[in-house]
Amino acid sequence: MSACNLVAEATWKEIESKRSVTDDHLWTLHFIFGKNFERATRIVDQRGVKKISGEPSRRSxxxxxxESRRKEEYLCFPENFCSCYSFFYDVVNRTEQLCCKHQLAARLAASLGAYSEVKVSDEELAMLLSKL
Known part of the structure; x- marks a missing residue:
């Protein structure tokens, strides 16, 4: 794991433990992730993150x-995957970014508890995931 990833992970854990963000946290994450982090904070501020949880498994x-006018929604595992084009192009293919703005928004929302939660059956969750 790179030094940037270690610093980012420590920052996320501190935000999670306090359920709040300080200016130092914002500065650190912006330094590591750049404009993607700015965009992610806008998504969280606009309440653009949902956690979809399957019942009874609690998988989510x-x-x-x-952010586009089409208001598309992307499925995302914050630390590993996003269904957006930028994830495949900038993160996976060109390795220019550590993660996309949607992953950052999901991680920030999860750390702060700033998401709406939708409960579905495990079957519905499986159908949603099968579309990936």
């Missing part, structure tokens, strides 16, 4: 609103 995935 995040659904994050895009």
């Amino acid at each position: 995935i995040f659904q994050v609103m895009g």
Whole structure:
């Protein structure tokens, strides 16, 4: 794990433990993630993150609103995957970013508890995931 990833992970854990964000946290995450983090904070501020949880398993995935006029929604595992184009192009293919803005928005919302929660059956969650 890179030094940036270690610092980011420590920052996320501190935000989670306090359920609040300080200016130092914001500065650190902005330094590591740049404009993607700015965009992620806008998504969270606009209440654009949902946590979809399957019942009874409690497995979950995040659904994050895009910023475009079309208001697309992307399925996202904050630390590993997003269904958006930028994830595949900038993160996976070109390795120019550590993660996309949707992953950051999901991680920030999860750390702060700033998401709406939608409960579905495990079957419905499986159908949603099968579309990936």
